[in-house]
Amino acid sequence: MKSTPSRIMIIAGEASGDLHASRLVSSISEQYPQIMFSGMGGPYMDSAGVEILFSYENVSVTGILDGMKVIPELIKTRSKILKFAIEKKPDIVIFVDFPGFNMNLVKFLKKNLLKSRMIYFIPPQIWGWKPSRSKKIAKNFDLILTIFPFENEFFKKSNIPAKYIGNPICFELMQKTKTSLTKNHLNIENSYNIIALVPGSRGKELNRHLPAMIDAARILHSELSKTVFVVSEANSLPKDIIHSFLNKSENFILPYRGKLSELLKISDFAIVSSGTASLEASVLGVESILIYKTDILSYFLAKYFLMRVDYLGLSNLIVGEEVVPELLQGKVNGIDIAKLVRNRFIEGNKFKKEKPFISEIRKKLESSNPYTKASEYIFQDWIENADKK
Incomplete structure (x- = not known):
């Protein structure tokens, strides 16, 4: 050789x-x-x-x-x-x-x-x-x-x-403590909160997750007058595809095409799809909920024949309990998402449980x-x- x-x-x-x-x-x-x-x-x-x-x-x-x-x-x-x-x-x-x-x-x-x-x-x-x-x-x-x-x-x-x-994700995130992205770059006033919407990097994920996320944003908008919902548009998706999901009058929902970690660093809360995004949010200490929806056949086979774990979120798997709430399949709708965001972000009475585990996740993955x-x-x-x- x-x-x-x-x-x-x-x-x-x-x-x-x-x-x-x-x-x-x-x-x-x-x-x-x-x-x-x-x-x-x-x-x-x-x-x-x-x-x-x-x-x-x-x-x-x-x-x-x-x-x-x-x-x-x-x-x-x-x-x-x-x-x-x-x-x-x-x-x-x-x-x-x-x-x-x-x-x-x-x-x-x-x-x-x-x-x-x-x-x-x-x-x-x-x-x-x-x-x-x-x-x-x-x-x-x-x-x-x-x-x-x-x-x-x-x-x-x-x-x-x-x-x-x-872990590549944790390593990269822990290397950079500052972000080049600011609220001003997105034309958002500093006094406003940002809720990041992260529907996924594939077209099918976008179609299954984003409509429900936008519906939730519309429901929450009346309660969160000083909050902007920023949709992460993955580089793997066609440019400006997010615009096709939005009404022109909805200036409280903005698309963002760039590094997800940069968006999360300036966000106050996040609604993420299952995958690496959920782990990124936890490592960066961002409050979040996780949603995921797939076709009925895949879900049925996974739930009853293939899946051997209790959670989908990597953060939950690493910790061993549901520190990041999960909404799956039929619960991926505007009403259920808005209800959970209201409970976690607006009322803020359950997030106290999550923070201690952030340091645990970082320690395990460092x-x-x-x-x-x-x-x-x-x-x-x-x-x-x-x-x-």
Whole structure:
């Protein structure tokens, strides 16, 4: 085996994976600038110097029903990636999140790339959703790089080589204490409060969450005359798409396209969809509630057959109790959201319970640079297995 790898293939299937992958690539490139990177991703990976062979935009979906619609495209993309991999023979293949696609792809790559190391960076949450996947992971992956401390122990119990690298979200948020965004930038008076609305980074999430959030804002507006609702428009969404959900006369609801963490830092409260946004809000100490709605088939299967945890929110999972209230499926409507916001933000009689756990979450997730750590473990794995190939 070569002393250092010459080509690394990296597979990311959504906006967050694209961002994390780009930072990992940058960390590796600092030490090993000669390595060539190629794979599936988006603009962040492209900026980091990765040769983007396939864009993730056509295969990034949520829910089982949505996933079924793009099966032909998924199969087509998998075949193209496999063909490229067999031709170029990358020394290392790094998979970033996106388990529905990556767990299937790795089986084909493992059979055809006998000398390549298979590494999962930000693995699927099998501890909460599909424990049966642990056998498949043990069979197909050489190394797992985890971002939550409790994941490491779970994988080790299944005899899967795992290394905890720290949490990228917490690391980034704790590095920057100041924000460049101010209320003035959004034309909001300093005396006004901001409630951030974070519907998600995918089109389907936007359609399922934002209407209910806006309905809640309309209900609350009469009670909160000095409050502006700011909608986070993810960079992965079409520009100005938020405007299509709003009435021109509703000047108390504003769109914001930029870094979510910047918005959260100047917000007094947040209504977030499940995912990394809920964790960001908690790490930054922002009062929040979590909402999530998916198609009925996905919810039914998850609730009765797949889900193995009591909560969806990462903050709640880390702490082990519902410190951030959750509204799911049928409760994702303007009336129920407004009622909970009224209880938490206006009356403020329950948030006292949440604050002590903010420091607990930060303490559990604090670490050195996770991308540097991931890079170290990747090359440690490469060196340790140099004589086995």
